[in-house]
Amino acid sequence: MPLHATKFNISWLEKKDSDGTPVKRWLKQGTKPSSFICTLCKTDELCCGNKGWQSVESHMNNKKHRDTLKLIKENTTFTIQTEPNSTQSQPSSSSSNISTVTLASQAKTMSFSDQVTRAETLWAMNTARHGYSYLSCDESAHLFQNMFPDSDIAQKFKMERAKLSYTISHGLGPFFHRNVVQDIKQCERFVLCFDEQKNHQNNKQLDLFLKYWSVQNQGVVTRYYKSILLGHAPANVIRDSIVDSFRTDGIDINRLLMIGRDNPNV
Ligand SMILES: [Zn+2]
Structure with missing residues (x-):
């Protein structure tokens, strides 16, 4: 040079x-x-x-x-x-x-508000995945704004505990649930695993998992399906809850291959 x-x-x-x-x-x-x-x-x-x-x-x-x-x-x-x-x-x-133009990785370009929503959604998923407390996320917006002062997205980012809770239970939850239901409808047979336990509110909770060959993933997967809150839980209540859930989601119970649970002696 x-x-x-x-x-x-x-x-x-x-x-x-x-x-x-x-x-x-x-x-x-x-x-x-x-x-x-x-x-x-x-x-x-x-x-x-x-x-x-x-x-x-x-x-x-x-x-x-x-x-x-x-x-x-x-x-x-x-x-x-x-x-x-x-x-x-x-x-x-x-x-x-200076802004960058990152196009190749994203098929569609998002509007600014969608980009903010995307950031908030990613944060909500991260929170759920790692089990952060909702309370611990109250100051995340403030933190991000200080960490990334040149980011307009960070300036608009807002995610305190109430919004986080709603986003997870009313936005992401139904989205992923639909995904699982769609996937399970394409498979031939599935296994239902359930586990009954007391949750932190001391209520009995029945967690349902489905194990099946996923067409989407081309492999056997275990997916969380849903949790059912139970009071007293004799066998017929559990059975009815499961049958009702399948009916609501349009899952054909005849394709249920077997049932798995952790402790069959209870
Ligand atoms: Zn160029």
């Missing part, structure tokens, strides 16, 4: 391309001072040491870049400009707000 190589100039980010699209939607400084990256084309580090801004210009005029950009515009994208750049490493300069 020549001694006086032209360095990437952050004022370039204020420029627009020939169609009037701000270049900062895809242009990003590379790790070397004289390099840049196009986040749209997911390029390697491109050199601007010799020709400076001209190198950027010649990239943005190449056909592949223009076609990709056109495609995005036609798909009413550019809500993506609000997506935080996870690989952004320079803090607090004017270049730290």
Whole structure:
């Protein structure tokens, strides 16, 4: 590289391309001072040491870049400009707000509010999966806002205990339940496993699991099906609860191959 190589100039980010699209939607400084990256084309580090801004210009005029950009515009994208750049490493300069365009991994581009919902949903799933207490998530929004000050999504993120509880029990729960029911309807036979236990409220709870060959996963899976709260639980109550659940979900009980439980002597 020549001694006086032209360095990437952050004022370039204020420029627009020939169609009037701000270049900062895809242009990003590379790790070397004289390099840049196009986040749209997911390029390697491109050199601007010799020709400076001209190198950027010649990239943005190449056909592949223009076609990709056109495609995005036609798909009413550019809500993506609000997506935080996870690989952004320079803090607090004017270049730290550059957005990335991550298209390849997402078939559909989401609106900003959907992206916020997505973040909240992922957090709810993480909470459920690892068994965090709802209370412990009360301050997560505040934490994320401080951790990711350049993220608009983090600024809008809101998930305190009540919302978390509703999201899990009325949003994610029914979604995954439907998924399991759909999957089980495609399999030939299934095994029902149940386990009766006292929950933290000291009520008797019957947890039902289904074991079956999953067409979706192409393998045998064990899936949580549902929990039934029981008062006194003689055998016929348990049986009726199970039969009713299957009927409600349209699962054919004739395909039930066998029943498994942990302690048959009770
Ligand atoms: Zn490009």
